[in-house]
Amino acid sequence: MGARIAAKDLTQGQELPSWSYRVVREDLVRYANASGDGNPIHQNEEFAKSVGLPDVIAHGMHTMGRMGEYVTDWAGDPGAVERFKTRFSAMVVVPAQGGNTVTVAGTVAEKLEGDRVRLDLVATTQDGASVAKGEAIVALA
């Protein structure tokens, strides 16, 4: 397969369409089971508060997983991702009522040799806090 986006159609600094997802407690239980990360701060409100957290928080890798989906859906091929890095800067707090909504946005940070680009990514929660910054190098058509 190959990417559906052509590098020649992109310009440095170009913003990609942003995308939002909702995360609720049940998502974190499912993620804990699938990933093997059973840390109770991601599932148990009482425990999370007992260690000084405001509430249950999402796994950093859950956020990175969703940022990965943003990149692979945009590129059209998961195999196009050569490098993917995320720095977790703040918590995604997930209250029992309503959860949280996270918006992922990307920018073409740099055009690289061989039809590859470096994307800068940022994930922001509904209160405007930047929770994760990422970088992906993607091989395009």
Added chain:
Amino acid sequence: MPLNKAFEGREFAAAPPYEVTAESIREFADAIGDRNPLYRDEAAAKEAGYEAIIAPPTYLTKLNFIYSAEMMLDPNLGLNYALVVHGEQEYEYRRPVKAGDVLIATPKIAAITAKGRNELLVTEAVIRTADGEQVAVARSTIVSRGTAPQEG
């Protein structure tokens, strides 16, 4: 208590082989809410030129819990798990992980550095198939809160 700097650069024995199943890929993709058919439909994966169902980029986090236990739990390292936060994660991919792969991770502690009051523990694992083909490199930065050596 600061981390034991003697662990910097230390390599650990390869983790036990991990067999990637189509079921575990589907379960992981469901858990991150990613509906991509390449993660669940073998016919779609083959049509796209892959031999089998492929895994989302962050699927490799599953291996992390297998290979990092030995490093993190070594009492001589001095890591207090209650003080730990995931600071950063990086992957370099040669190709996507696919169903049927048998993966072996060889981990090491790449760096231990102080940053303000915290310490940063960087682990790096080379992930190869049982046949020796390199698939990916995973790098994690773990923040150990408040354990940096005190100055003065």
